[in-house]
Amino acid sequence: MDYNSLIDEETWAFIAQTIESYPEDAVELSIEGQRQVYDDMCRVFHQGYPDGVEATDVQANGIPVRVYTAGQPTRTVVYYHGGGFVVGGLESHDDVCAEICAQTGYRVVAVDYRLCPEFRHPVQFDDSWAATQWAASEFGDPLILAGDSAGGNLAACVAHHSRGRLDNVLGQVLIYPGLGGDMTKGSYLEHDKAPLLTLDEIKFYQTVRFHGDEPVGDPTYAPLHDTDFSGLPPTVVFTADCDPLRDDGRDYRDRLQEAGVKAHWINEDGLIHGYLRARTTVGHARDSFERISIAIEALGQGIWAYD
Template identity: 75%
Template sequence: MDYERLIDEETWAFIRRTAESYPDDAVELSIEDQRRVYDTMCQDFRQPRPAGVETQDRAADGVPVRIYSAGQPTRTVIYFHGGGFVVGGLESHDDVCAELCAQTGYRVVAVDYRLCPEHVHPAQFDDCWSAANWAANEFGDPLILAGDSAGGNLAAAVSHYARGRLDGILGQVLIYPGLGGDRSQGSYQEHAQAPLLTLDEIRFYETVRCAGDPPQGDPTYAPLQDSDYSNLPPTVVVTADCDPLRDDGQIYCSRINAAGGQAHWINEFGLVHGYLRARTAVKRAADSFERISVAIEALGQGIWSYD
């Protein structure tokens, strides 16, 4: 793959800066060291919270959450962070959540779900499901589910499981999610050696996510394992073109549309996995973050502008 042609210089600078604190062989470190270097990297990119955004740390039926608000919100975004189910937390995506709050005017609830390998599947899903139910009961607002990478997986898993169990989900926005696609074809092979996320790294994260073999036919683990894509909320999936996970988004949207739902796939040319951290330095990433924010705000208002 000719990444020198596909990726512009701004994005290469972001990739190099990331590597300074999060090396290519990070998955070979101990879990403790992986979390240390990931936290260091996130801190290096962290932006100040926008003025007017207030936060409160609480427990959502035992699950730690951070609530962002500005003014009098009438919608609640539940945000699930990325990090391969192994790293990340309330601090790693604090600025992203604060900016989404400021740009949409919605309340944002960031979920600090338990991590692998100390807590294997379905612990992460269970925490996210508990937090979504808590937020619905606590605030009484309609919900929008959102998340990046592993968090995109969890947002979709909650959407699937919520059918017939939790009302009031207005939409979901999934950012370069890993949804459990076929690793032997498509973007998994085309971008197996992509900058910032490789196929081998995806395989590593899967090995620590389960106690034993990965489950089959379990959409709380991999939403693309579901057999029913009907009655899902309006869905926007945003992927990075230079990412092994890219095709998961396209396939997921096509299945929802085939089942009579509303789903739109946005593929960001020349971007790589994890580009949310590049939104203040890379124009392509900034433009994409604007599209993500607009999608969340529109779904919260019941607006579908992708037909």
């Protein structure tokens, strides 16, 4: 794959800055080593809070969460962070959540689910579901579920599990999610050596998620493995074109539409996995983040602008 023809100079500069803090062989470090370099990288890109945004750390049914507010919100976004289920936490996506709060006016609840490999599936889902139930009961607002990468997986898992259990989920916004697609074809092979996320890295993160055999037919592990996609909330999926996970978003959109669910897929040309951190330095990423915020806000208002 000729990434020099697909990726512009701004994005290459972002890739280089990322690798300075999070080297391409980081997956070979110990788990603690991976977390350290990931946290260091996130601090480099941290943008601070927009004016008017406040945040408070609380416990949500025993799960640490950070609640962001600006004014008097009438909607709550539950946000699940990325990091391959191995790295990340309340600090890694702190400014992203603050900016979503500022741009939408909605409350944002960031979920600090427990990480692999110390805690394996279904712990990450269980923590995410517990925090979502807390948000629903604590604030009484309609919910929008959102997350990036591994967090996009968890947002979709929670959406599937919410059917018949929560009646106030207005929509979900998934950002370059890994949803359990077929790793032997499509974008997994086309972009197996993509900048910032390779197929080998995806396979590593997968192996530390479970004990014994990989779960089969379990939508709390891989939403694409569900057999019923009906009754899900309106969904907008964002993917990066230069990303092994790209086709998961397309395939998930297709499954939802086949089941009669409103679903839209936006594939961002020239972008790579993790581009949320590039939203202030890369024009394409800035535009995508604006589209993400607009999608969250619109779903919160019951607006579907993609037909």
